[in-house]
Amino acid sequence: MIVGIDLGTTNSAVAVWRDGEATLIPNSIGDVLTPSAVGVSDEGAVLVGMAARERRATHPALTATAFKRQIGTQQKLQIGQHLFSPEDLSALVLRALKADAEEWLGEPVDSAVITVPAYFNDRQRKATRRAGEIAGLKVERLLNEPTAAALAHGIHEKEDKNPFLVFDLGGGTFDVSIVEIFEGIIEVRASAGDNRLGGEDFNDVLADLALGQFPALAGIAHDSRLREMMRAAAERCRRALTTGDPAAFSFVWEGQPFETAVTAADFEAAAGPLVARLRDPVLRSLRDSGVVSETLSEVVLVGGATRMPLVRRAVTRMFGRFPDASVHPDHAVALGAAVQAGLRARDAALNEIRLTDVCPFTxxxxxxxxxxxxxxxxxxxxxxxxxxxxxxxxxxxxxxxxxxxxxxxxxxxxxxxxxxxxxxxxxxxxxxxxxxxxxxxxxxxxxxxxxxxxxxxxxxxxxxxxxxxxxxxxxxxxxxxxxxxxxxxxxxxxLKVHPRDDAANAAVLARAARCYEFFLGERRDHIGQLILAFEAALERQDPRDIAHVRREVEERLNALEGERFL
Known part of the structure; x- marks a missing residue:
């Protein structure tokens, strides 16, 4: 059995393609989201998921979270007496998801499609793949997170669709992809991102903002237990600001309650530098894809951090329109991974769907x-x-x-x-x-x-x-x-054929050369310029660019030679 897994910075999820649809699999406590947290109990037992996350504020030295940000590095993380690499910790989360899936499905799970941020480099991807292997999974494919979200969004829409943008802001990473659907193909045109930007960073900003209201704590602001307490309070406050304004920022430290009110305006002002960082990956993806923002059919929000009103307002201002929030922000990536798992398993219900992706780095x-x-x-x-x-x-x-x-x-x-x-x-x-x-x-x-x-x-x-x-x-x-x-x-x-040696391209060049010999004057000069433009496109070796220029050359030659060649 093959499943799809969203290995997230804050939460992870597993889903399966069965009976013609993608279905999320609940964990042992009935939730479809499993915190990406690993801890050690007082007795030395390893805890994964909610059991570990609940101890983060009270036992920060015995708990690890957000380790996805270090995957692919040589960094080691100390949890009590244990020393883990980020991929070891990721493997523990994947193993827990595998066990939950096997319990729910009633059969062994041996393979998985695992999602990664689009902007993960080679080291990070290989480390993620190794984490899957350590967890006992054959990693059938690493799938870019916004690509997975596009699959979840576009799976029921078989008709052609103009390019749309997937805006994926999760707990620890930010990804943008330009996607187009045509003739049953879901094609990613471009991806960009920031692997150090997510909801966790907004929590830190909110914690720093609130700390200024508690002068009694200024001298111990870097205490690890206090910091985790405030991060937990910041996450609760951030979620509360989604539905109300102001929101309470409250926690208990050394038996003493601390509370202050945070307004949405204050939070938005403090988070301004983070919001500004959302713009650059968007511009890069549009520039690389050659797509103008006005021609996007929609802007799709994915990732739990896109629930923040300040993010939605920023996206609205950026594109001059309201984004599409119809896809469940926390579930879309796992559901898309399950669709890809179904494609890998060659499910008959998915025969009409094909997926292309892009190289994330040069x-x-x-x-x-x-x-x-x-x-x-x-x-x-x-x-x-x-x-x-x-x-x-x-x-x-x-x-x-x-x-x-x-x-x-x-x-x-x-x-x-x-x-x-x-x-x-x-x-x-x-x-x-x-x-x-x-x-x-x-x-x-x-x-x-x-x-x-x-x-x-x-x-x-x-x-x-x-x-x-x-x-x-x-x-x-x-x-x-x-x-x-x-x-x-x-x-x-x-694929190892230069475009100039492709039969269709060679035929167009030969036709253009013949026309150059046949015509005189301005027409001959015009054909010469067409040949130069087509040869330049062939040297760039971009299939989409070549196809576009070839069609243009053929249309110009048809016009010159008349209906005899139409």
């Missing part, structure tokens, strides 16, 4: 550049597959030697957006021998092929010698079996 290599004075600048990032490229995808770029009589060309493989590779995530290294020649005379074609499960193939080819080298990058600690790896690589092999 993939590229380290190169050396020369300035106008001829000085070398090494370790410069050269993108090959840009962020928000629809995947699976394959792209190739040519590089040349930089030293006389160079015997090999070595590439570091990186993921990120920074110009200096030291600020990006290194994924591996590959080199290929080249014949000794003057600098710049030998070229190496570097092809990246990337699939939806994070498999990256790097192919180096030296056209002058025919020498090739290949590097396959996946998680060594979670290596797929040979049959699965062979199938995934075979699927990528079909």
């Amino acid at each position: 993939l590229g290599v380290d190169t050396t550049e020369f300035d106008s004075n001829g000085r070398m600048h090494p370790d410069v990032f050269a993108p090959i597959i840009e962020r928000n490229t629809v995947i699976p995808a394959s792209r190739v770029h040519a590089f040349s030697t930089v030293h006389d009589n160079q015997k090999a060309v070595q590439f570091g493989i990186y993921q990120g957006e920074a110009r200096n590779v030291a600020s990006n995530v290194k994924l591996g290294t590959v080199s290929v021998p080249v014949p000794p020649r003057p600098a710049g005379r030998i070229h190496v074609d570097c092809r990246f092929s990337y699939d939806t499960s994070g498999l990256l193939e790097v192919d180096l080819t030296v056209p002058e010698t025919g020498m090739t080298k290949q590097l396959v990058i996946h998680d060594d600690e979670d290596a797929p079996d040979e049959a699965e790896l062979a199938a995934r690589r075979a699927a990528l092999a079909g």
